[in-house]
Amino acid sequence: MQSRGDLVTAVIGHAARTRVLTAPTSRVLRFLPAGLLALDAVIAAVTTGAAAFLDHGMPAFDPNAGAESASHLWGPTLLVGWVLVIALGGGYRKQVLGGGADEYKRVLNATLAYSGIVAFVLFMTQADVSRSFFALFFAFGLPALLLARWGARNVLHRARQAGRLGVPVLIAGDSRHVDQIHDILDQARWLGYRVVGAVTPADEIGGAVGNVPVVGTIDDVTDAALRTDAEVILFAGGSSTSAQDLQEKVWDAEERGIGVVVAQSATGITTGRATYRPVGGLPLMHLGAPAWAQATRIGKRTFDVVGASALLLFFSPLFLFVALRIKIHDGGPVYFSQNRVGRQGVPFRCAKFRTMVPNAEELLAALHLATGYDGGLFKMDDDPRITKPGRWLRRYSLDELPQLWNVVRGDMSLVGPRPPLPNEVARYDAAARRRLHVRPGMTGLWQVSGRSDLSWDHSIRLDLYYVDNWSMLQDLHILWRTLGVVFSARGAY
Structure with missing residues (x-):
């Protein structure tokens, strides 16, 4: 389930005129994580080659390196390992791509962790790799990776602002929260959430909430999502009567292959502070110190x-x-x-x-x-x-x-x-x-x-x-x- 932080990054976008987006979604989004992985691999390969060229301390990709030396294997190994650690750190998860600072943070944290791992391995194996190569590798590589992500994000944002690469979203909640969430998403068109409709409580059913057509009630939210070809249901305040009710709706959506986003207004808790510990099969939410502290x-x-x-x-x-x-x-x-x-x-x-x-x-x-x-x-x-x-x-x-x-x-x-x-x-x-x-x-x-x-x-x-x-x-x-x-x-x- 996507966290509240991933949703609220929508409020960090550029202001835009209120409207309901209607452009079709794109299959390109399915290949976005793979495309970024390939981009990172290219950056890592260029960085490895450049560091080896400047340092001359390691035959990173030297095909003439003799069998008696295994040092020529370090270059490809560093490249593959780097991308793998970023992947393990969640750097290619769809939920963090294209919005907020979490994407950059994951790349940064993965790279710092990987540099520590590599330093430890080189020390323990006494590998014939110069310190200058090691320093150049990460000094060039980290800024290059972050800059490449920034460039890819800008391309994605421009496409979404032009009405392409959007994800059709159905908002579930009472009229007040539907209107509020739609306003946030519409002001952050670069995030790519394309509102196709809303479902509200039965006693609020009507033609539309603002510019958003009402296509059903929250009791049949999954069916409404299938009717409107929505790929994501965004649960806002008023979308459920209890935690159990919300959980059942989420389960139903996931079983039909529909993505789920839960707005903070649906739970009242900032999930960035929360950690979960299961006790007797019940996941208890523990709140850490607030970020303002x-x-x-x-x-x-x-x-x-x-x-x-x-x-x-x-x-x-x-x-x-x-x-x-x-x-x-x-x-x-x-x-x-x-x-x-x-x-x-x-x-x-x-x-x-x-x-x-x-x-x-x-x-x-x-x-x-x-x-x-x-x-x-x-x-x-x-x-x-x-x-x-x-x-x-x-x-x-x-x-x-x-x-x-x-x-x-x-x-x-x-x-x-x-x-x-x-x-x-x-x-x-x-x-x-x-x-x-x-x-x-x-x-x-x-x-x-x-x-x-x-x-x-x-x-x-x-x-x-x-x-x-x-x-x-x-x-x-x-x-x-x-x-x-x-x-x-x-x-x-």
């Missing part, structure tokens, strides 16, 4: 301080240019600071380059009235208060750079939830307050998923996912994606 420890803080300090030094000439540009434009202050709420509800002053007219706060009430603002984050795609230099500062997020000092001070992190305003926090419910368990970030899932194009509820959902599923690798992934979002200026206004 790890996100507050010294490793992330050290990364923040070192990274922010280096960026402050690197961008110092840009700081001077921007400050002069703002000052020359209207003679007003260079910086704008505002009260924001940090970790555990502690307020702090958040600094930005000023992008609006000096009396912007005085004009805010009139804009609220004119636009019908009813709470949450206030954004306008053509805000009349924004100055000329402010537009390009916002377009490329340069106005955020002074927050690097907030990161050094400990008010913020490089990656985290969006720093909220006090009036926003005052309206938080119990779930939304979980955002305050970690330091707010200069960038985050909200930044790489649409920025100002996102709804208030969607932004909160992204932040909560980050809090519950934090990892250092995910932070690095978000920082990398931030570069692309900033340069393309998507959702910036």
Whole structure:
């Protein structure tokens, strides 16, 4: 069964217009794991040959190597072993391909484990393999593998955004959850889930939920999937009356050869924290420490301080240019600071380059009235208060750079939830307050998923996912994606 983490990676996609995808699925997807395995094998072979060529310390593929030396067998052996360890580590499982950081994590962990195994074997056998070859092999190979996966993923995402290589999905749940899940999947079209219909409780049966046609009730979910040629059933909240009921539906679907995805809303548990231990035939779920507890420890803080300090030094000439540009434009202050709420509800002053007219706060009430603002984050795609230099500062997020000092001070992190305003926090419910368990970030899932194009509820959902599923690798992934979002200026206004 696919985990909730695999589903929720759908919220990390690019924003798109709401619609029901209708393009046919492709048999190419069946060969995706085999294709990636072949790609990794080619990368490993090229890496082995390149390392041997540069080092001259091992006849990796030398056909003239004598029978008295077995060293010429090391090259092919390393190649096959590497791909095998990645496979054993789940690097070719369909559930992790094409979305989230789990795919990269599995390749990384498998490669690190394999390097340790190879080092141990070489030491124990005293094989005639130079240390420089060993270092070159993994120093070249790991980045090449990760880069190849990134390239393959981009090709897959572009195909899915064009309506190809999709997987037909039937959503099971009550109307509210069906609409919510469809919205998430549609905003992440690159994930490839193509919604073909929904089944709802009998008392909610109707023509459609939003743009999703209702094709049956949750009691006949498997039959409805067969009628609509759905390859996957996504069980959302309201799809079952009990754990036993859900389990029976899953069994029925699996017996008919239909894949199953269970949304977190169907269970209420973040499965990334869960481990299962059978006791008397009953699988007990044990919850580990929440991810946000790890996100507050010294490793992330050290990364923040070192990274922010280096960026402050690197961008110092840009700081001077921007400050002069703002000052020359209207003679007003260079910086704008505002009260924001940090970790555990502690307020702090958040600094930005000023992008609006000096009396912007005085004009805010009139804009609220004119636009019908009813709470949450206030954004306008053509805000009349924004100055000329402010537009390009916002377009490329340069106005955020002074927050690097907030990161050094400990008010913020490089990656985290969006720093909220006090009036926003005052309206938080119990779930939304979980955002305050970690330091707010200069960038985050909200930044790489649409920025100002996102709804208030969607932004909160992204932040909560980050809090519950934090990892250092995910932070690095978000920082990398931030570069692309900033340069393309998507959702910036």
